[in-house]
Amino acid sequence: MKMRPTYTDSEDLGLVRQAHSPTVRRRRLAAELRRIREEKGLTIDQVAEQLDWHATKLSRFETGRRAVQPSDVRALLAVYEVQDRERDALLTLAREARQRGWWHAYGQAVPEWFEVYVGLESEASALHLYESEFVPGLLQTGDYIRAVHRAAQIRASEEEVDQRVMVRVARQKLLENDDPPHLWVIINEAAIRRPVGGVQVMRTQLEYLVQAATLPHVTLQVLPFSAGAHPAMGGGFHVLQFGPNDPDVVYIEYPTGTIYLEKQSEVERYTLMFNHLRAAALPTDSSGELIARVASELGK
CATH class of the missing domain: 1.10.260.40 (lambda repressor-like DNA-binding domains)
Incomplete structure (x- = not known):
């Protein structure tokens, strides 16, 4: 992925990725x-x-x-x-x-309850993500990441926020691998209209989304307000897909932890939900046009 945005104080992460999670x-x-x-x-x-x-x-x-x-x-x-x-x-x-994952180098910046997800994400063959409130972490710009963490981690120090930003940037290197996972993202329209971090930060974030959507391994759709009621009104979720030797996993995050669903019936239910969202969301071209239009309207 050659068109990553610039991140403040995070260019030299000293990151050595393992071949396997x-x-x-x-x-x-x-x-x-x-x-x-x-x-x-x-x-x-x-x-x-x-x-x-x-x-x-x-x-x-x-x-x-x-x-x-x-x-x-x-x-x-x-x-x-x-x-x-x-x-x-x-x-x-x-x-x-029993090897230590790359994320252990960041200590408490990666909470124990999130380590499992980072490990699974590192080796998934496909990631199907629905987010209702914000841009998914793998496609966030540095300033947007910082604004999200400042809002969510009310009592966190500036140093703690910096560490969390660096971890998320490190995770994004996954999309630069020689054989990256296919990332299919569906974003609720509310997430592209809420000016997280202010007008300039949000405009830059939306412009980056338009660029990211042109990558061959990234599919991006927007679920418009006009779609009305839909199966995922309860919130966002991720479906992580693997090869034939590893079953798929559904990941759901809430303010104090996470839920991992691995039963076949549960995974099938969320896969069906994602398929319904794909059908209800705007086509990729129309999604890109909407994101670009919202970006151009910011600050007017």
Whole structure:
């Protein structure tokens, strides 16, 4: 992505991205361990008893809620009698799952409840986002990011705001990868009309959106007021899509935390909602024209 906007005090982030997200690796390892146990016809209680573990420990391994030590994986694979290449591949996966993600370099600027999302986002093949109140983070300019954080983090110091801006800029490098995810964004018209950060900041943000929409891996639509009632009037959501080895995830954020939905029925419901929004939103060309028109009207 060659046309990134200029960001104050954030050009040299010293960022080294990992080739793979440890978050995604943990999910994949959890799924594989669960699959192997079920193929062997063993229950969680039976395996836990053989290893002298509490059943909760294994359950958390299989749901990805707890990191798995390579030594624990070896013990499980011995019980399951897994050998040779499959064993080596799973042990490699276990080691990769324990690596620290690039976001750990930013410390508390990335809250623990948000780390999972950043890890998933880093390796998604497609991101389908609906936002009702603001421009999605991956397409925000530096000044817009700062204004959003100042409004949301009422008690944050200027240093804390600066750190959060840098984290969001680091996340945006995802769109500059050689093989970036396909980003499909639907923005409520209210989000392009609310002058976040003031007239000049908002005009620059809207002009950047028009430019970003020309990228081959970015699709941008505006859901106009004229669409009336729609399925996502409760708020924004993200559908993160992966390859065949990793199930899709729905992400919903609220002021004090996040919700991750992974059940197939839940993901299908939000995928259907997104498809309805795509149909109700303006076509891409018309969306770009509306954004450009709103930008030109600002300050008049």
